[in-house]
Amino acid sequence: MEKQFYDKELLYRGVLPIDGFWKEDGTISSAVFKTRPGEDGISVDRQADRSPKEALLFAISHLKGAMVTITVQDVHDCGAEVIASPIIGGEEKPNEFHSILVRNRESGKLTSGQSKHLSRVAHIVYRPE
Amino acid sequence: MEVLPTVSIATAPVVTVATFILSAVPAPTIASHAADNVTRDHVSWNYVCNDCYNAYTLAWENSIMYNNHKLLSNIQRLRGFGNFQDNWNGYGAAPFSKELLDISEHILMNLDHQPEVFPIAGGAIQFEYDRDDGAYLEFEIMDDLKAHCYAEFPNGIEEESDMEVGRINEVVNEFYGEAIL
Numbered sequence: 295m296e297k298q299f300y301d302k303e304l305l306y307r308g309v310l311p312i313d314g315f316w317k318e319d320g321t322i323s324s325a326v327f328k329t330r331p332g333e334d335g336i337s338v339d340r341q342a343d344r345s346p347k348e349a350l351l352f353a354i355s356h357l358k359g360a361m362v363t364i365t366v367q368d369v370h371d372c373g374a375e376v377i378a379s380p381i382i383g384g385e386e387k388p389n390e391f392h393s394i395l396v397r398n399r400e401s402g403k404l405t406s407g408q409s410k411h412l413s414r415v416a417h418i419v420y421r422p423e
Numbered sequence: 424m425e426v427l428p429t430v431s432i433a434t435a436p437v438v439t440v441a442t443f444i445l446s447a448v449p450a451p452t453i454a455s456h457a458a459d460n461v462t463r464d465h466v467s468w469n470y471v472c473n474d475c476y477n478a479y480t481l482a483w484e485n486s487i488m489y490n491n492h493k494l495l496s497n498i499q500r501l502r503g504f505g506n507f508q509d510n511w512n513g514y515g516a517a518p519f520s521k522e523l524l525d526i527s528e529h530i531l532m533n534l535d536h537q538p539e540v541f542p543i544a545g546g547a548i549q550f551e552y553d554r555d556d557g558a559y560l561e562f563e564i565m566d567d568l569k570a571h572c573y574a575e576f577p578n579g580i581e582e583e584s585d586m587e588v589g590r591i592n593e594v595v596n597e598f599y600g601e602a603i604l
Contacts, residue, residue: 328545329545405583
């Protein structure tokens, strides 16, 4: 798999509970892109060298809820970074596409402005009935 | 001449009426109306056309109804967060403390404008406000009675600060351009 991220590469983030993050105007809340304590950054699946459909099918096979995408360019536009963080073993299911969004190389937690920016540019690509 | 919502406002959807009031449109004054068809507004103390005054009063009542409806809906939603179990977001989020939910509910009940309410995986509750001109305001409510406030304005300015939760209503009112008493 290509290690470098490319600008148009899609990043997939699960949204659960399904009705928990939708705003009245149809967009999603920035809360989708906020971390929990102890989390290194916002977990996403990278598209890598797969087609969008293939990447989506993989993402919904292990992430519950709805699915939104942003691009690597979207992440850079707000000054944040995306870092490959494949899950190899341990308690979690292995996922070679796992990556994290961080504020910068020194700090994990996104700023409120970065979270808001990402929620504005996110596209809803899957929403189960 | 100012176009007044005297006819359409009675049948307009509640949200539209609330928006009309919340945008702080000043009540029309006597200047544009016949002098024998006026009353005195109890808030601004200006003379107001009777038809406009009635419409304005109706809009005000509807905005209160809208706010009450939104408050009930928010409280119901907030209490629903209390049912979230471990890993409720699929990324390992912990359940919410009852203390945080109680604090958030108390804040909601004391707000002049009801927000949209969302859960944060970090163990906080988020209130969001969107103004018609694109301005945005959010609060992250923590269980230590602190809130993190973030705002964006159409001119590109961003503001961020930490505050006591007791200041939230004041900040929201400032956001909507209303006088703080």
